[in-house]
């Protein structure tokens with residue numbers, strides 16, 4: 001049986017090399033070829049012995065995901081739709097900013113959590129991605145961008161696990177993927193610049209703190225259980241009085257001294273001044289010293305949700321109340337609006353297999369082609 005080496009963190013790759021009768025240090029060379037240089041062909045790995053290259057060809061391969069489509073926004077945001085087989089697709093979004101390049105990565109095809117305001121949640125769960133499929137999104141994006149920008153240095157400085165799926169419900173595949181991202185022989189990303197976003201899977205938050213304490217963002221969306229039960233059904237299992245202490249526990253491991261709460265602003269649902277005051281009380285109950293930040297997310301509407309985006313004025317007022325109480329609050333800038341790259345709009349058709357199949361068939365023929373035309377957009381990064 002042949003294996004995809006994108007599935008292996010350095011430790012597993014070393015064990016794999018040992019099984020092949022090779023010294024462990026060969027794994028470092030191989031890992032660097034794959035992740036740092038984006039090399040998928042053993043023949044091109046010139047400092048590996050020819051005998052090893054031949055051996056590898058018989059037992060392993062390096063394969064990313066097939067690109068179904070690629071869209072480049074006027075603001076430089078790039079969205080890829082990747083085929084993960086069986087009629088499933090996942091999306092990955094690159095967001096260039098002046099001081100960083102952020103990649104938004106998917107962890108599952110679909111999601112079982114069923115959050116009311118999330119189109120992925122509305123589609124339901126298809127399957128967990130493998131470590132290789134999670135890593136492939138970064139591998140492809142990083143090396144694609146380097147080639148097209150003709151730059152040797154690293155382009156993606158930040159990864160946020162905020163694409164499709166609940167990363168902590170795919171824990172076994174997530175941890176090796178995070179290790180590959182952090183590894184100095186891999187992508188060498190700082191723990192502070194890799195963020196796992198969760199709807200609040202408490203036991204796994206505790207495990208993450210032990211196993212791989214990267215930055216954590218918790219999707220809060222409501223200041224009380226009654227409202228959160230409705231918006232984020234996982235709250236029925238892990239209510240706020242358990243979630244908030246779990247967030248505090250995470251801080252003892254976290255690479256930053258604060259945690260981020262995400263809060264999607266829904267018109268007339270969770271965006272009133274009284275909700276903001278309730279948040280202040282809730283947060284201060286756990287510590288009067290600042291320990292969290294809020295990121296208010298403008299809701300990206302989709303018809304089946306029956307929900308609307310809060311008016312900007314109300315979002316500003318909401319932020320003002322939190323900031324006034326000493327809770328640093330930012331409002332997320334929407335990016336890639338013209339290509340539907342925003343949160344909650346990812347791979348809208350995943351559950352509808354026929355539709356995805358058709359869309360893939362339609363788009364495969366045009367896949368990648370638009371890139372060359374848009375290289376100027378990319379070079380603005």
Ligand code: SAH
Pocket residue numbers: 117118119161162163164165166167197198199217218219262263264297298299300301302343344345
């Ligand atoms: N499952 C994880 C990570 C993926 S969702 C989580 O829930 O945290 C990433 C972020 O996008 C979450 O904060 C989520 O609440 C938000 N989101 C989902 N749908 C959205 C929508 N339609 N508009 C704005 N934000 C949305």
Ligand code: SF4
Pocket residue numbers: 111112113114115118119120121122163164165166198199219
């Ligand atoms: Fe899943 Fe996150 Fe969407 Fe909720 S918001 S359904 S947890 S992807």
